[in-house]
Amino acid sequence: MHVNVYEEFALSPATGLVCAWVREPEPAAPVARVVPDGCVDLIWWSGRGEVMVAGPDTGPHLSAVPAGERLVGVRFRPGQAPPALGVPADAVRDARVPLARLWGDPALRLADRLAGAGDPRRVLVAAVAGRGGPADPVVPAVVAGLAEGASVGEVAGRLGLSERQLRRRSVAAFGYGPKTLQRILRFRRAVRLARAGVPFAVAADAAGYADQAHLSREVRDLAGVPLRGLL
Known part of the structure; x- marks a missing residue:
């Protein structure tokens, strides 16, 4: 039976998110080519037990995914990430940063909840949707x-x-x-x-x-x- 390795789940614009997504584990260690899209992602790495902030990118980024690693992420709409992150978007431009560096202990508690969740995708969406107030109105x-x-x-x-x-x-x-x-x-x-x-x-x-x-x-x-x- 064919299983989608990567799948996206569309979300309401009211959440400030484009989608949630899941990359299922693979037996080999794939290298993903990430290209600029104007967005910022939060990604939970199941093996690391850590949530990372990705982007916004200005060029290609090659991301090595260890064999057996499951990734669960949410993608912010362009311009919608700063209120949730608590920093301006240029603070994480072209970077991959642990969320704990921005949120502190709440990010560590979120990672623990994700590790024990039956549906980590829903947990991650609930944790970030609407967090921090509205984005710049322009x-x-x-x-x-x-x-x-x-x-x-x-x-x-x-x-x-x-x-x-x-x-x-x-x-x-x-x-x-x-x-x-x-x-x-x-x-x-x-x-x-x-x-x-x-x-x-x-x-x-x-x-x-x-x-x-x-x-x-x-x-x-x-x-x-x-x-x-x-x-």
Whole structure:
């Protein structure tokens, strides 16, 4: 019988989370290629008995998963992690940090509860959903504006902010400035289209790239491999 090694479980936007996910143990030690997506994950490693914070990434990250290790995680929507973490997103940019470094003893108690839980996925979701209060209120408008292709100046103007103010708030919320966020959102859209079978040149145009060569350069830079290899 086929068993999915990795499975995602969609969650309500009200939780501030994209999804919860589970990676089941494998007999070999796989290496996972993690690419930028604008998100931050919390991951419980069953073998270590530890919860880690992952991201936000600005480039590819290769993560070795020991044989027999089960991972359970939650993925925050872009800009939604800082209230739950208790630190701005740039404090964990391109990093893998023990949650205990940010939460102290509550993170250790959470790891103990996860180890003894029949359904650790639900325990992890309950522990982080809504923790710490609301995110910066500009977050949804920044994500929506940049995703639709508006310039940084246009997004700042819609929000009544200077570009400097928008950058400062974006770094705290997303881990990097709005130009980097827009680049990552565009990359993710192109990859989704290509994965759905859209020809690369069409996917490049739909996502807002100058041409397919531009898309190819961005994928190599952000993912570390050509688009076909990433897919």
